[in-house]
Structures are given as structure tokens and as C-alpha cells.
Amino acid sequence: MKSTFLVLTLVTGLLQPASFAKPLIEEQIVARIDQGLQQSTDTLKQVVNINSGTLNFEGVKKVAEVFTAEFDGMGFDTQWIDGSEFNRAGHLVASYGTKGPKILMIGHLDTVFAKSDDFQSYQPLDDGFVAGPGIIDMKGGDMIIVSALKALKDLDLLDNVSIRVVLTGDEESSGRPLSLSKKAIVDGAKWADIALGFENGDSNIKTAVVARRSSVRWQLDVTGKPAHSSQIFTDEVGYGAVFEAARILNSFREELAGQGNLTFNPGLIAGGTRVNVQPKQAKADAFGKSNVVAKEVSVSGGVRALTTEELANAKKVMQKIVSDNLAHTSATLSFADGYPPMSPTDNNYKLLSMYSDISVSLGYGPITAVNPRKAGAADISFAAGHVDMAMDGLGLMGAGAHTKGEVADMSSFAKNMHKTAILIYRISQSELD
Template identity: 55%
Template structure:
């Protein structure tokens, strides 16, 4: 692969950075070999990142998503993985890249990335550009092509050290993380199948972009609808026994009660994204808005509210749903209301003892390599991600192992810090080695 001129200026600085960090490393001979191997392959990894970022892979650009999949597939084929680009036809998406190598040592590990970005073909944000000698901007450079490249770079180091052939690893890079296909049972089947096989799940999203944090718990996300009905009449009759209060007053009661009873719940959020009300309401087929008709002197007959809810555990989610249903059932006179929760959505990644233990191991590796200590991300700062579909299947899971140090995710200001690429790959490679060595 060719490396652009804008990349060349950064490479020398990056090698100075990674060499200085290596000098402080407290590692075994084999671990030092992994660190050196990452440095050996760093230039190619930077070129791979640039190439993949310059391929538009907005979720609905199926051809572009598949092209990125083929690019990474070629890398993993060369490393000895059995690879497959799966079809996403059944859930109207591009499909996923699934790769596996099944040795006989250590725990079974699934490494999770994704091929797609939020930037479709009509986005003005399409190119990899160096802002200075370390900060790069580009569509998906952090979320999460940087994380995908970290996976490949760490795997190359393990192969150079003669360790890969003995390991048991599955890699799943989905093609629809940013805009999931429907139904989720098919869209996320490859992730769930890998989780059912695995003991440990490692996610390579960029977390909260802080290189000193790792995700041990993620909040799930699902949608809800509130449909409220009232008795239409002339406004002069509002509050009467025959007419009641109308749909809009009932809706305001419900939403206010949601706020009063649940807004102080730690790590729980529920947001009404849009609301339409009046005499008649119609919702667009894509569920992103609609139309309402009404008059100032008519008591409202219908209201519809669409929102989402995010909880840090299934227990918290079910408790919140129960409270919300109870609020909805206490109707004002001559009104009725129905609260509907989407049964799909992303589940929470529950905080478990295993996740905390895995963070402790990751933290020790980071310190031993001279990169400093790592702590857990506040779940409020970590959105939903594909690793959440491993919850309940694996013994241990962490996320946020991707390319950090930037900002502006999901905007045309998305950046990442290339100094972190080798650092994260080194920690990943040594972590995988220690997990294998621990269970020999």
C-alpha cells in the first residue's frame, strides 16, 4: 500500500514516541518481542488506516462497507485466519466480516469491530487528513476503523512472536453497527454466535476517547412510544365531567411524572425525542416525525410521543419500565394512554466481577508497558455498542480498546491521535498473550 505525504511527516514522530514508551516497559522477553513486532508493522498499519478511512463505508453504502471488509479480510487471510464476508440481505445491510483461528491454548476470545461509519456518500466528510504530526481527521478514523487496525496490528505481532497459531480467536467486524439492520436477531447473529462460543469479549470502539479509560459497562438503548387519546370537544367544555382534560394535558402529566419519579436514578436516562398532538396525528413511515392538525379552540384528541431509554443493566431497565407503565395507567378524566417499548434495541453490557477483573489485567499490562494506569469509563459516557450483545454469554468483557485521544465522533470534526495506535496495539497483544499464558 502507498503512504501519502501527509502520513510520512507523522511516522518519524510516532516511532520516537513508541520507542520511548518501550524503554520504560517492565516486560518478559516474549512480551518485549510483541512490543518490537508492533513497531515493525506500524508503518503498514498507518497506511492501512489511511486506505480504509478513504473508502466511504456509510452503513447504507453496501458496496463501500463490503470493500472495507475485503481490505481487512485480505490482511487476516495472510495471518492464517479462516475468513468469511457474510450476507446482510436478510436484514437489509452489507453483512459482516467474520474470521477465526482455533488453536488449543488459552481462553476463547472474540474481538469485535465494525466496518461501517455514520458518513454516507452524500456527506462532505470523506477524506483522511493530517491536522498536525499526530492528530488525524477522517470519517470513521476513531469510530472505528482505528480500532479495526489495532486488532490487525496486534494480531500481526502475535504471529511474529509465534503465538498466534496456538490461540483461539474469533474476530467479528459488523457492517451495521451505526445503523442496525432489522430484525436484530439476524443482524447481530454473528456477534451472538461468537459470544456463545467465547469466554472473553474484547471491543475496539474508542470509548469516551480518553486513552486512560476502558469500558466495563455500557448502557443499553431501546425505543418507546406513548400514544394518548382524549375526548374531542369545543375548548369551552374542557375540564367538564363529560369532556375531561384532553390528550395534551394527559401527556404532560405522564412526561412530568416520568421526570419526577425517575430522573434521579443513577445511569438511567429516558428522552422524549419528538411529540405531535392535536385533533389528528400522523407519523412518518420512517418514525422520525410526522404531521399534526388542531385548532386553538378544540380539546386535543390525540398525542404521540417517541423517545428512547438507556439503562446500565437489565434489572434497572425492567424496574424503570414498571414505573413508567404504572404512571401511564393513572389517567386523567376521559383520557387513555398506551406505552409501547421496542423489544429490539441494544441490551446493556452489565457490570460484572469478570469485567472488573479483566480491566485489572488490562491496567497492569498498560502500567508494565509504561503507558500508565487505566480506569473504568463512567457508563453515562459510553453509548450502546455491539459488544453489548455478548452480555450474559461471556465470563469477561471490556470495550474502548480502540484508537483514542481524539474528539468529534459522528461529526465532520472526528479526529484521533495516531500516537495511540501503537500503544493500544501493544497493550492488546500483551493482554492476549497473558490471557493465554494464564490458562495454559
């Protein structure tokens, strides 16, 4: 954890009412953002029209080039981190300042839409909505970062805060190993006091994210004694792989379902005399006959938990169930690296309170916490355990993320720029109050 003095100063400063001069400065911040709104919208259109599906490395780099030019123009130090070591395009890191509270701002350059997809362009719709691949997940959030920082820089309001922006190139499909693909975020978080994420959360402008559940994959492999089905349940043959797999999965459900915010799901299962699993393609096929006791079963799934303790307990219970085998069967359960939980800490809620106060002062209404069951895993999860305060869901709102119906509610674009810029400004003043 960071300096206790700094943490207390930040928490106290965040909750103090603004001084007499602050409202005027905050009005200037809003005005500056509004003056640049058309340029921000034009740049958003530009990056949305560049296909940057995770595996389109060239496209991801082209989007990074657009944002690099933006950060260079503000006087940030920019760095492209090549992703060849983790089989992805790479990440853009932009840094500014050496004084004051340290803020990590997190976005991503990639989308779920492949280069061959027919959903490729920015398309204005009626009533202030715009369709486009990745417009809310999350090129709109990236533009909120850029535009908020640009307004503060233009007004000479970045001198009392240190900023590091990490725009990853593999959020939608993480490179492996995670220790390398997420290193830029972890390093930034170890440096920072506060982490801010610009995903769209649950796409409700009245909410923000102070907690996200983990996303960890598991693999269950079960073996039994193959024999003629007439001998099943005998002392010599036992129960076979399918019955053992069924026992294990049902025991998971009986012992863990409904506990806190924990969920777990067996997403793919195959069993029989012979099983062929293709994990990279998320496929499996099997051969078996009704008169043969099954020799093997393969099950792949995922588990999500809100805290590290909840996840650790689930793993312990699952392993115990797997080890208590039926006669003449055996089983192994393994867990892959995954997204850790972003736990709902008191400081996260204090940061949310600050953000909500800003929203109210702007006339946008209060902000409440997203139900973690409605927010999936995101890159901020790799930062949250290393900073003193974290919040996500500050991006462009809309609907249909990850689908060809992805649309942005552009009425949220400037509003979330206003809130972000004022949040950074108030944090920058916390040591000075």
C-alpha cells in the same frame, strides 16, 4: 456461563505476575508491532478513504475486502455474512485456533458518513493528529485488532488461544430485526469466554469501558375525547390527550429521574386534532386549534439503563403511570428491541485490572473505568451477557466522532496495539501457568 474451572483459571492467571520469560516475549511483541506500524498506518489510510456509510453497501463490502485479505494472509478462516435478511451490507467473521481461552474481538466496518458527504478522506494534521471519516469510530480500532493479531501470529504466539473477530456492517444504524443483525455477535459471544470491543470509548487512552448502558426506544400514544374547548374538564369531555400526555411525561420525571444510572428522554412529540407520524424519517406533524380539545398525542423517546434489573424496573414503573389515565383518555406505551446493558461485573473489572497492569508495565500509566454516562451503546452490549469477561474502548483515541471534526490522536495507535497484543498473549498463557 462457561466452564467454572476455566473462568477461575482465567481470573487467577490474569492476576498472577508474569514469569521470568514473559517480559522478553512481550518486548518482542512490542518490537514486532513497531516494525509493522507504517504498514498499519498505510492500511488505515486505505480503509478511511473508502466511504462505508452504513447504507453504502458497496463501500462497506470494499472495506471488508481489505480486512479479509489481512486475515487470510494470517491463516484465519474468513466468512462474509450477507445482510440482505436485515437490510444491511453484512458482516465479516474471521476465526483462528481451536485451543485455549476463547476471545471474541468486536469492531465495525460502517461509519455515519454517507456517500454524498463532503468529509471523505484521510488528512494528516499537525502534532500527530489525522482527520478522517470513521478513523476513530472505528476503522482505527479495526486496525488495532488486525495489527495486534498479526504481530502475535508472526511470533507464533497464537497457538494457545482461540480467536473470533466479528466486524459488523451496521453498528451505526442497526439492521432489523436485531435478532438477525446481531446474530454473529451473539453466536460469537456464546462461543467465547472473553469479549473485547475496539470502539474508542470516551477517547481517553487512560480509560477503558467495563459497562455500557442500554439503548431502547419507546413509543407513547395518547387519545382523548375531541370536543369544543369550552367543555374541557367537564365530566362529559375530561382532560384531552395533551393534558394526559403531559401528566404521563411529568410522572416519568417525578418517579424515575435521578435513579441510579437511568435516563429517559422524550425526543419527539406531536399532538392535536390530527397527528401524522413518519417514524422512519423521525418526523411528525399535527393539526389542532386552540378551541378544540386535542384528540391524540404521539411521543417517541429512548431509555438507557446500566443493568437489566434497572431497565426492567423502569419499564414497569412507566407502564403503571401510563395505565392510570385521566378522565376520558387512554394511552399505550410500547418498547422496541434495542441494545441491552453491558453490566459492570466483577470479572469485567478484573479484566480491566489486567489491562491496566499491562499499560503500567509498558510505561503508559494505569487504566481506569469509563463513567458509563460518558459511553453510549455499542455492539459489545450484545455479547457482554453471554461471556464471563468483557471490556470495550480499546480502539484508536481522538475526538469528534460522528462529526466532520473527527480526528485521531495517532500517538495512541501503537500503544493500544501493544496493550491488546500483550493482553491476548497473557490470556493465552493463563491455562499454562
